[in-house]
Amino acid sequence: MRRIRVAAAQMGPIQKAETREQVVARMIALMDDAAGKGADFIVYPELALTTFFPRWYHADRAEADHWFEAQMPGPQTQPLFDRAREHGMAMSFGYAELTPDGHHFNTSILVDKSGAIIGKYRKIHLPGHDEYDEERAFQHLEKRYFEPGDLGFPVWRMLGGIFGMCICNDRRWPETYRVMGLQGVEMVVLGFNTPSVNSQKGEEGIEQRMFHHRLSLQAGAYQNATWVVAVAKAGSEDGHHLMGGTMIVDPDGFIVAQLGHEDDGVLVHDCDLDATRFGKETIFDFARHRRIAHYGLITGRVGAEPPPEE
Template structure:
């Protein structure tokens, strides 16, 4: 039986400080319906999907709190209807949001929602937080304050299986999926194995390898990436860049890490951006893509607005890389990798005499 899933990435155009959550959710519902009309069985939405990218602002605690989600997304008055509609359409979704825990902790979080079980199957909290704890002294600088507003993720890079996807072609209807028998499940080689990362995590190969070592077949990555942010990346006093050059380089960097990590781990990669000009001043790149285990782009957005892309992902393609060049069991040499987990910063060799 085919081991193919039709996957969609739903790119969002800009959200602004003045954007209402209800309006954003309405846009997401339109994208969800469009993806379902193409037969998508799963849709990925961006990092911090419901709000503007607020870590660029210096906010008081009172100003900050409305950007966070409190409690269960499946029952929240603002977001419950979105997940109910995903269930009606029999389409799984993953999306990012700012999570405030009952203990008061803040995380940059993504979740995987299963339509067949009407439950959140897995949660991931962003580990590689970029930027700074304190605002930059230059009042004209573009701040990146994720380290101020979020704590590093504490759930690790955890793979999980998603039910009721493989071997089913989703023709949009109001009917729910029929549970499979044990023999059918065995014929399908098991439910697919997924993993989630968020934005800056995609630049760290350790994240991908941790997921690949658990058999992950598809890695999902939502992101909000500033095109021009000289305080963080892309330009230096030795090699200054114009705004246009920095934005072009940011897109190249994004695709480079997505494609190379898909290839080096023999996984499909799906990434969804929040893109465009937020709040009239902050330009986020697009480049939402679906990439195969050889690093080939199967589909990519053409705009920086609300847009859906779809691709058929044959998960048997993952097996080829995992049985050849990237057969981890045969070729990895963990005894040589101690620096990866034993050292954080750079330690240079001694100077020559």
């Protein structure tokens, strides 16, 4: 048995006026709680240091740069790394990254028990739009403020297992899990900030969106025989509601733990990485069963093209 005690550290809303120092203090409090429950690894949400700022439009996109981190860790986030090192706890969290050469990404990192960053992932499947859209109930401008990730879907060895990361909308795309599955991933961790209502389809509310959330996680876990740990930022941020849905899914696709509120809180669960073996050695033994000669359209075509009409 290779047991990892994972803490899914959901965060309630982060208001626009909150400082980095205030948010980091909340993250440290969650970490202390997780440490008291014996956690080895803590996972925080997407954009864990800030409000979900892509809901606001800036004609000059540089006006949004104050939401980005030019250094990680930096002076405001170093206390989080220090506390993780004190607890001997690995961690993952998401933030807005500004690179030294001026690129902007929606990023997550993987940090080992020594406090060293061992992995970085940049969100690939950016939802939303890049210009103000008056037809939407609210704006979702990730395509304006972020570039598509350029690091692919790598995995890393840590805590005796194989870990991968993705972010929010990535969870809806089967290719996300399969690329990591082809590298033997045993746990996928992801954070999300998901509006409770579809901005382009008002009748699609939290019940339908939660169904699609669970469906995506469970399918990805089952079809790749991997644990999936999904962590929300939830609640009302300056009047804009984000749904919860923090949960842990096992390699058979079953939800084994979930939080039922929208506040700061930790969901702790023991995950046996050896539980991935059965699926990987039987129905999803890729080496025996995959037929890549027939999968060319997946990477050879972007948009759907129906066959010609008779």
